[in-house]
Amino acid sequence: MPQRRLRLGMVGGGQGAFIGAVHRMAARLDDRFELVAGALSSDPKRAQASAAEAGIARSYADWREMARAEAARDGDGIDAVAIVTPNYLHAPVATAFLEAGIHVVCDKPLAISLTEGEALAKLAREKNKLFALTHTYSGYPLVRHARELVESGSLGEIRVVQVEYAQDWLAEPIETSGTNKQAGWRTDPSLAGPAGCLGDIGTHAYHLAAFITGMMPSSLSAELHTFVPGRRIDDHVQAMLRYPNGARGMLWASQVASGAENALRLRVYGTKASLAFDQENPNELWFTPLGGSAERLTRGRVKSAIAAHATRVPPGHPEGYLEAFAQLYKDAALQIEALDAGRPLPAESLLLATVDDGVAGLRFIDAVLASSAADGQWHEMANG
Amino acid sequence: MPQRRLRLGMVGGGQGAFIGAVHRMAARLDDRFELVAGALSSDPKRAQASAAEAGIARSYADWREMARAEAARDGDGIDAVAIVTPNYLHAPVATAFLEAGIHVVCDKPLAISLTEGEALAKLAREKNKLFALTHTYSGYPLVRHARELVESGSLGEIRVVQVEYAQDWLAEPIETSGTNKQAGWRTDPSLAGPAGCLGDIGTHAYHLAAFITGMMPSSLSAELHTFVPGRRIDDHVQAMLRYPNGARGMLWASQVASGAENALRLRVYGTKASLAFDQENPNELWFTPLGGSAERLTRGRVKSAIAAHATRVPPGHPEGYLEAFAQLYKDAALQIEALDAGRPLPAESLLLATVDDGVAGLRFIDAVLASSAADGQWHEMANG
Amino acid sequence: MPQRRLRLGMVGGGQGAFIGAVHRMAARLDDRFELVAGALSSDPKRAQASAAEAGIARSYADWREMARAEAARDGDGIDAVAIVTPNYLHAPVATAFLEAGIHVVCDKPLAISLTEGEALAKLAREKNKLFALTHTYSGYPLVRHARELVESGSLGEIRVVQVEYAQDWLAEPIETSGTNKQAGWRTDPSLAGPAGCLGDIGTHAYHLAAFITGMMPSSLSAELHTFVPGRRIDDHVQAMLRYPNGARGMLWASQVASGAENALRLRVYGTKASLAFDQENPNELWFTPLGGSAERLTRGRVKSAIAAHATRVPPGHPEGYLEAFAQLYKDAALQIEALDAGRPLPAESLLLATVDDGVAGLRFIDAVLASSAADGQWHEMANG
């Protein structure tokens, strides 16, 4: 029997925003959500026009009003809200919807401070609502398979983690042009929080490494840097990592890396084998045993129920970013149904990033800010 | 103002069929279609169950009945039908829906004989309805950009075309197992028509070459072969091509190529430069000038309105097969709206494959069958 | 105990010739040869200057004189001669040196006609001298390993062979410039023989496929073409192949393929697995099982005595074209010593191409010329 589509609302994501449209496509792809309400912009006119363009029935000028009104509807209010605003609004908006008893799907970083994030985590637990964080890259089937490989011991004990995320779109001071909405808020500390490149893509790199290795660093030594003159926020971060088991790692994220598009790459070396993943070629995963030959594992051909759960089309028919994103919505739907029915969360949905991953990301941000401020002194991390 | 979603019906694509689900995701991705009716299986019970699973409101046991009933509905009948049946039904189903005044989106090959295909083309023209053929690979932005590069003269005069499509899923006689529905009908001449590998993937290779080069061969010398003992249809085709301008080419398609997933690849060499495209890595296109360095053009970064029209997410965020497929539905929606409004077809939608491409594909099939039967004698092609 | 360096002579390869210098470096690399005599040019002055530049002690103005004089020397005449002239001289020069009892290392193609080649083969057998043909690419360790994989049955029964050799250096009529010595003689039928691209690189492709698969076609259908206006010889060849075991194949060679440098590539598909080799990346070989993941085998890490015999430096330290070429000289040295001592040829040297491979290449040339002249009619091949 088909399950009814869940009703989704959206806050943020009006015209000109990249990520709103992505969420809408992703929510739609697997047919588990129907977008019915939105407060797409703080500008009422733009909110209205954006909603109309997106075919959204109920448009609100204000997200507080939306939370109230949707919660008050009789049986057809939204089941969940997607929060796709600039960072500084994540926590207040999420709080409002959680308070209203509505499930939350939220962009990362979770919040603009650890305190704020921890409060949110506490609230989500109290309310027993879904709080999904859209760490898109963990939706790729081969990223999930990579995690399985580590967990199953195929790599042996992990020794080295190398993760990086390079882009070039902020290599020049485009935020001063006034025409690039994205660049505008992402380089403005009052909207993005204290972390620029660090919060925007550094947290993705950090999450990917943690997701696949199942490990978080015990301490780190980091340096933030701003290359573009006049920029008010970091556009480059480099860090060295120490893990509890003695493993070592390096993390690099840059938004001024000329020629780089969206180059999120992870390599993990264990005592028995290594693996390598490149987000720009997500249909392959490289596995190389110590002293052996590299194997190119492909999406669709790896024998893995976990990967299969995140796969839509046969081997050789490439999937991409939207499919990974859709996977988060698919898992979110599974969890919402279980929560609403009082059932345990389905096992196959448990790889979805949660508010706790968001808190971990904020701890990472805090540690990098602290270490960088102390000229790279090793900073102990209090994980979970 | 948002445009209303078009109402879509589907014939074929019940449980166990791969391509039905693909069409549904593709139609949904860009939010221009709503699937409301279907005759998903010739088995009434399976049809009913499949429709329920797919969330389809109106399920029919018979496609003839569906065509009649939908045409008779008052204002909310389907605008278009997606035909995803085994090949032998393409023409009869399409005919029924065209006769009922309903637009058609149809899988390839168009029909199981050239005669049948030509009649269909004639009918589609008379009825002035959309007849879109799902040559998926022409929906990739970089395939469209490749076509532009050729058309603009960047390659100079075309000299050599090398196209191939290799898979390995039929390397063993899996059709005898009774459990692989796909393999079953695709190797049964009474359901697939006289061409096996030739019709299934050879036509994709042929279309891709024609789409990008803008040229069709004037003659060909071909050989069909069946490697798997007991198989009743070809699983391998090789051909040499001569083009009107003196260019030469080779085409190879195989479903027994061990290790190959879905390896559709095209290389085109002109007097000034060459290009290369590999369907399994659709976010890149290689362009190499005579005597020069290869350039890796990427989806999202090529400066091209045509490619941009077929692109959803920024550079470095990979798109895949479903997005290419969705592009066909997006273009189809543009054309349906124009046709229904009596407007000319929008320029940006014109790369959508039509019933005429289907007829060209059938001419190619006929030519290969004829040349192969005559021990590879060069066969002149009467291209439209 | 070290073995003495063999004394090598050279005919052809004067200033401006590419291949002469390559032979000299290749002969030197493994320290088994010392170049002591030469007739490097038909122009006496150039011969003298070239010899001086190459540090050759005994320079001859005429190769007939050289054969006589070297044979007459008391104990320090050359052991072997390297023939690196334009094609039309291969047979006469080789004949003279064989008659003089001197071992021969000769460039391919063996001769400019099958008759000439067969006579040479007969003579070499009678004289019981080495006749090595420099099919360079069979000197790569991974090419030899590929052959082993096929021979050991790792691929199962071979079904499909795809081989190609693309270059672009003759895409324009550079032979008319008068300044490109290479282009001059290679496009002049009186110097190169009746086969242009076919003889120059088509024979390499043919030999590589035969070397790795251990199979020669039973018949072929081919077409030669000349793209460059005014050129007197083919610059493009395409062919379809049928093998005795029912396998099918395609061969393509072109010297007008814009952007291609020296792109010799082979793919072989068997019932169990496939392999792929690209001469431009000779330190890797791809092996993919039916339905499985591609494995990137690397030079140095494959477990193979045969590959190890052709390897000089550890894994990850790339070897290239000169090393492959040197391997031929290394194997030649092993055979010369054995022949001179009346010992059987060492097993590890037996992959060296012989005069019989040369004859096979000439049979291939003949077959392509005949089929092409008969508009692609299948031509039966009488393989040795």
Add this chain to the structure above:
Amino acid sequence: MPQRRLRLGMVGGGQGAFIGAVHRMAARLDDRFELVAGALSSDPKRAQASAAEAGIARSYADWREMARAEAARDGDGIDAVAIVTPNYLHAPVATAFLEAGIHVVCDKPLAISLTEGEALAKLAREKNKLFALTHTYSGYPLVRHARELVESGSLGEIRVVQVEYAQDWLAEPIETSGTNKQAGWRTDPSLAGPAGCLGDIGTHAYHLAAFITGMMPSSLSAELHTFVPGRRIDDHVQAMLRYPNGARGMLWASQVASGAENALRLRVYGTKASLAFDQENPNELWFTPLGGSAERLTRGRVKSAIAAHATRVPPGHPEGYLEAFAQLYKDAALQIEALDAGRPLPAESLLLATVDDGVAGLRFIDAVLASSAADGQWHEMANG
């Protein structure tokens, strides 16, 4: 007129040593050296046997004796010595030969302490003899071209340097087996000096980055680590770098990176473009403009006199590690001839690494040791 071959001696490199054979092939390839004398092992019997095997005329049991004796020969003593011993002997041996007035080609690292290295540099300058350090990777034509690209401003101002060198051959405690000579001395601080992985491959990474960017860090923060239990020396190093112009960098070297063969890779990002080089694929260099498409520059096709000077065979005919190594010998020969003739060093030879590069490498080693000992505190570097 041909120049006479220079007479070369060798210290170290007896049977079982990898690098001795490499030096011999490299010195031979371009025919500028003749190996005539050696003290190949400290074990007299082994020295004798090794020399015989290598075809060396004059074998010495002791390198001090060799320096004396060769210097004393009348006109046919060695011109230069190649030092291929374990690290701790580099300085004493080099000193002896410099004192004897003999040119030196020496493996890296230069010495086992900065003091020792600086003394050597002083001596080399005083004696006005060649002191070439075999930083092999700077012999690659595309590495030299990369340097040119930076120097010419094609990358703009350098912002980010990412360099790494990963191997896996020491992932297990193979030094305890007693059978791996290499592993034995390289992990023994009394033979290798205080730096293990750091001295062995970290210095190569450091040199490559400095060579291409023309910049040396002003300070670094580093951490050494030993993963393999019982090992007496580091097998892993990670560092963050700051450059005088504000650029940032990271350096990683590991000999326990499972699956890595000899993966030396450099990426440099400037304000206008980036480049990437991978030692395992040395025939290509990637150049990507800000916001643009990656260009795959190939050895042989780049327009560069500097690259051409380091190239032997045409485009598409791959060169490798031995050719890069040979280039050092070729440049050394050019410099020796100039020095001996009292001419200025030829411009095309000036990219050869010198004793000063060796000192810079020792400064890098010192800085890493110091920073690592101080828990990663930033260490100022006193360059030159």
